[in-house]
Amino acid sequence: MRLRGRRGTREELEQRTDLVVLDPKAYKGRWHERFGNNNPIHVELGMGKGQFITQLSAQNPDINYIGIDMFDQLLHRASDKAIKARIEHGRPELNNLAIVLFNIEYLEDVFADNELERVYLNFSDPWPKKRHHRRRLTHPNFLRKYMRMLNSNGDIHFKTDSEELFEFSLNSFSDVGLRMRNITLSLHREGNPSFNVMTEYEGKFVEQGKPIYRCEVVVGADALAKHVEALKTETSK
Numbered sequence: 001m002r003l004r005g006r007r008g009t010r011e012e013l014e015q016r017t018d019l020v021v022l023d024p025k026a027y028k029g030r031w032h033e034r035f036g037n038n039n040p041i042h043v044e045l046g047m048g049k050g051q052f053i054t055q056l057s058a059q060n061p062d063i064n065y066i067g068i069d070m071f072d073q074l075l076h077r078a079s080d081k082a083i084k085a086r087i088e089h090g091r092p093e094l095n096n097l098a099i100v101l102f103n104i105e106y107l108e109d110v111f112a113d114n115e116l117e118r119v120y121l122n123f124s125d126p127w128p129k130k131r132h133h134r135r136r137l138t139h140p141n142f143l144r145k146y147m148r149m150l151n152s153n154g155d156i157h158f159k160t161d162s163e164e165l166f167e168f169s170l171n172s173f174s175d176v177g178l179r180m181r182n183i184t185l186s187l188h189r190e191g192n193p194s195f196n197v198m199t200e201y202e203g204k205f206v207e208q209g210k211p212i213y214r215c216e217v218v219v220g221a222d223a224l225a226k227h228v229e230a231l232k233t234e235t236s237k
């Protein structure tokens with residue numbers, strides 16, 4: 001991602017305390033206190049410029065969203081977008097989004113067990129060299145962390161333009177014993193599905209005519225039970 005630095009960015013982030021969190025470790029196990037309610041928490045890991053998480057948060061006031069990235073400039077862009085999205089949706093008073101500066105490698109310092117309900121992985125860095133595969137956000141070492149942080153309704157939503165990363169990830173999900181659903185090798189085959197909010201990267205890849213791979217991963221026990229029940233109903237029709 002190309003980033004153009006600007007003086008004063010950090011100072012401006014420090015002023016946006018309603019949206020931006022620069023000390024996320026302080027909220028471990030206490031994110032509900034920050035949001036002031038017990039609504040489910042959905043997290044995007046590597047939110048980039050924030051189009052996805054800011055749109056979702058403006059659309060769904062009853063879900064709390066956290067977008068994480070590690071560059072000040074990206075947090076600045078994302079917080080600008082959040083303010084704009086709230087105004088566009090006629091909800092400037094919304095308080096259901098936190099834009100967080102943090103390195104995902106140390107995620108367990110920020111979230112307690114069972115604190116989250118959904119993890120979004122959108123166009124995560126593909127790390128093509130074999131010696132870097134451990135850095136992939138769908139590597140089993142990361143998945144085990146998400147599995148601890150996700151609650152009984154928990155799931156993971158994953159999309160990517162990288163066929164190789166998708167293949168690797170399906171194997172990883174299976175290796176840690178997780179069940180996948182709604183797998184597609186071309187999310188945009190018939191246009192953008194109504195449920196799908198596009199990310200910045202996704203927009204570029206779709207314009208280039210590249211296929212987008214997507215799947216959902218069932219993690220929590222209740223989520224799995226609901227999934228199995230829904231399948232039974234579907235197959236008995």
Ligand SMILES: C[S@@+](CC[C@H](N)C(=O)[O-])C[C@H]1O[C@@H](n2cnc3c(N)ncnc32)[C@H](O)[C@@H]1O
Nearest residue numbers: 046047048069070103104105122123199200201
């Ligand atoms: C390829 S971009 C995708 C951005 C966005 N999700 C999208 O689809 O447009 C990956 C993002 O992940 C962030 N990222 C990668 N590794 C990270 C880490 N260890 N901690 C925090 N953010 C990270 C990068 O800074 C970048 O913004």
